Amino acid sequence: MLLLQFSTSHYCRKARLALGYKGIDYQVENLTPGLHILKLSPLTKGLTTVPVLMAADEIIADSTAILKYLEKVVPFPSFVPAGEKEKNQAWLLEDWLDESIGVATRFVYYDYRAGEGKAIDPSLSSQIIIKIVRQQYKITPARVKLAEERLENALKILEYWQDQPYLVGDKLSVADIAATALLSPLALIPSYRQKYPWLFARIGEIHQQCREKLPPGLN
Numbered sequence: 001m002l003l004l005q006f007s008t009s010h011y012c013r014k015a016r017l018a019l020g021y022k023g024i025d026y027q028v029e030n031l032t033p034g035l036h037i038l039k040l041s042p043l044t045k046g047l048t049t050v051p052v053l054m055a056a057d058e059i060i061a062d063s064t065a066i067l068k069y070l071e072k073v074v075p076f077p078s079f080v081p082a083g084e085k086e087k088n089q090a091w092l093l094e095d096w097l098d099e100s101i102g103v104a105t106r107f108v109y110y111d112y113r114a115g116e117g118k119a120i121d122p123s124l125s126s127q128i129i130i131k132i133v134r135q136q137y138k139i140t141p142a143r144v145k146l147a148e149e150r151l152e153n154a155l156k157i158l159e160y161w162q163d164q165p166y167l168v169g170d171k172l173s174v175a176d177i178a179a180t181a182l183l184s185p186l187a188l189i190p191s192y193r194q195k196y197p198w199l200f201a202r203i204g205e206i207h208q209q210c211r212e213k214l215p216p217g218l219n
């Protein structure tokens with residue numbers, strides 16, 4: 001399998017965690033932001049986001065669709081709970097993390113990288129990319145504040161990760177994979193590290209379980 005990705009994208013990290021958990025051998029192709037559209041559009045009938053997985057029989061765009069495909073073609077080890085209620089809970093959390101929390105993380109992360117966190121990579125090329133991303137996603141101070149509030153609420157809901165290793169049931173599920181990937185950019189932000197040490201402990205453990213390299217800030 002070939003994963004088309006941006007190396008720094010948290011949605012691509014989600015796909016890599018899933019591939020790693022299943023123990024699947026795969027290659028990655030790092031696309032250049034901007035030029036990625038030329039490669040993706042013809043393959044995905046108009047979708048322009050990464051990750052995209054090229055498998056022998058299918059091309060799968062969107063990280064959630066990739067997780068569903070992997071569960072279908074490599075059922076063991078499973079990352080979908082067996083019971084109906086837990087299965088629905090896990091997919092509900094996965095969808096919320098994907099559609100709402102991953103977006104909030106992006107806002108807070110790029111705002112940090114353009115301000116207090118500029119020293120992480122003050123190079124002109126990095127700052128230009130950050131500026132383009134902020135324009136593309138319309139990252140304004142008001143929207144960053146809303147994103148911070150959304151993350152604070154989310155971390156209250158995810159707090160039960162403090163006392164138990166998995167969000168749903170007693171095995172790793174798509175909810176843990178989504179939360180791990182989509183919150184991992186916060187590892188570079190000191191205020192989150194100080195306030196939520198349990199979050200980064202879980203993020204580290206799940207990376208190990210999925211045989212994926214730790215994200216920046218935890219490595």
Ligand SMILES: N[C@@H](CCC(=O)N[C@@H](CS)C(=O)NCC(=O)O)C(=O)O
Binds near residue numbers: 009051
């Ligand atoms: N819901 C999508 C979101 C993917 C996404 O937003 N990917 C970003 C990178 S983090 C992207 O490809 N952006 C480029 C674009 O929008 O053209 C998924 O889960 O795959």
